[in-house]
Amino acid sequence: MLFPSxxxxxxYSFLPHKELRFIIYTFPILNVxxxxxxxxxxxxxxxxxxxxxxxxxxxxxxVINICYTGLLLxxxxxxxxxxxxxxxxxxxxPPTAAVSxxxxxxxxxxxxxxxxxxxxxxxxxxxxxFKPGEDGIxxxxxxxxxxxxxxxxQHQKTHRxxxxxxxxxGIGFNFSKIPPLYIKIETKLVALEKIxxxxxxxxxxxxxxxx
Numbered sequence: 635m636l637f638p639s640x641x642x643x644x645x646y647s648f649l650p651h652k653e654l655r656f657i658i659y660t661f662p663i664l665n666v667x668x669x670x671x672x673x674x675x676x677x678x679x680x681x682x683x684x685x686x687x688x689x690x691x692x693x694x695x696x697v698i699n700i701c702y703t704g705l706l707l708x709x710x711x712x713x714x715x716x717x718x719x720x721x722x723x724x725x726x727x728p729p730t731a732a733v734s735x736x737x738x739x740x741x742x743x744x745x746x747x748x749x750x751x752x753x754x755x756x757x758x759x760x761x762x763x764f765k766p767g768e769d770g771i772x773x774x775x776x777x778x779x780x781x782x783x784x785x786x787x788q789h790q791k792t793h794r795x796x797x798x799x800x801x802x803x804g805i806g807f808n809f810s811k812i813p814p815l816y817i818k819i820e821t822k823l824v825a826l827e828k829i830x831x832x833x834x835x836x837x838x839x840x841x842x843x844x845x
Contacts, residue, residue, distance in 0.1 A: 639663045708817060715801035715822040717745025719778050722797060723825055724752050733775050734759065740780035741823055744801065777826040786824060793826035 639660040646656050672695075675688040719741060727733060734757040737746050742760055751758045764771045771777075772792045779785060781798065801822035807815050 635663050636667045639667075709802050709805075712800070712802040712817065712819060714745030715799040716741040716743065716778065717747075717750060719797075719799040719823050719825055720746050720750040722799070723776060723778065724750075726796065727776065727827075729753055729755075731775075733757070734773075735776045735778065736761070736771065736774040738762075738777070738779040741778040744822070746778065772828075775828045779824060779826065781821045781824045786826075789826055791829075793828050796825040796827045799823040799825070 642660055643657050646652075649656070672692045675685060675692055678685040679689045716737075720737075723735065733753070733755075737758065737760045739762060746760075759774070772789065776796075777789070777793060786795070798821045800819045803818040803820040803822075805815055806818050
């Protein structure tokens with residue numbers, strides 16, 4: 635069982651375009667082979683020192699695997715800020731409101747999907763052909779966008795910040811603490827809401843008077 639699976643992976647490694655889904659069919663076979671090896675070492679535990687060493691390696695492997703799986707689970711929990719932003723938007727905005735939401739690329743790539751378009755009366759738009767500062771981009775009542783200070787500042791006269799969404803940014807190390815590694819979290823997305831005409835005029839007056 636092992637060699638055909640390895641041969642399959644070896645042949646697919648020559649493809650210029652590589653994806654995990656191409657070789658995922660071999661994983662069950664590799665798991666079976668690994669389980670047979672672990673079982674063999676466990677049964678032969680009392681035979682010699684090397685079997686004992688192998689047995690402890692199996693236990694260590696299981697412990698490390700559990701810890702690594704837990705770490706990846708925690709990372710994945712913070713890896714979809716777009717989905718979190720979309721869910722929170724439906725929570726804070728009344729369902730009866732007339733809403734048009736623009737979803738930028740960063741939001742769409744991190745969890746926003748049609749399954750989260752919960753309100754059939756709202757208009758959801760994922761247009762990508764807007765240029766920075768283009769008039770049409772300011773007409774939406776709400777926006778989910780990447781937390782880029784330059785882009786956000788372009789909306790300061792037309793929209794206000796409703797909330798920020800944080801996400802996974804990397805893994806850091808601090809050897810003075812236990813455990814020595816930690817997950818870096820930073821603001822990834824921001825939700826904007828269109829300002830009404832009266833509030834916009836007040837903001838413009840404050841801006842003009844400050845100048």
